[in-house]
Amino acid sequence: DENLEMSMFSCTDKKVRPLCNFGENDNNQICCIADDGSNVVWSQKSENEFLIYTMKNGAPERIGRLRNSGKYSFVHGRYFDDSRSFIVYSSGSGQLLLSNRGKLIEVTLPGILGNGNIVAFNGLPIDSNDDKTGMFFLFVKKNKDAATGAIYRMTIDGELLLEADNVHLNDSALDGNDRPI
Secondary structure (H helix, E strand, C coil): CCCCEEEEEECCCCEEEEEEECCCCCCEEEEEECCCCCCEEEEEEECCEEEEEEEECCEEEEEEEEECCCCCCCCEEEEECCCCEEEEECCCCCEEEEEECCEEEEEECCCEECCCCCEECCCCECCCCCCCCCEEEEEEECCCCCCCEEEEEEECCCCEEEEEEEECCCHHHECCCCCEC
16 A cells, blocks of 8 residues: 555455555565465564564464575565465575475575475475465576576475486576476
């Protein structure tokens, strides 16, 4: 609205609820919103890190931070598990945040998250109504300038398991919907 406050309308109880106030800061970005409108995750960029927020007990609360030195870096988020869990990540960062039904896990990667989506076990981007998602695949480079990296499988508890090393992944390996070919 004109006060830069974001609200949501719940179809369930037919009420408007305030979610957060973005103020005058243009470094704020919405990462993801639950399909059922029950929650939102957003970030605030401050120099080389993103402060990650969500609503808890009706009030905004900072839940973590992601460091990313890239000048034009962004944070992405996806709800899954019928909007009860979410993952927040930034290509070029060495970490990500995973919320498994309210249990928040900060995952430190063995390198830098490569470009592209984190995908579900079926190879498709994570979807909020994926209720069978128990693991994800992600591409991790040794450093931001590396052309090769490794594909890791991450469990719902944040455990990283090496699937393939010395992999070269580029944009031509994705179809028009950012899905691996």
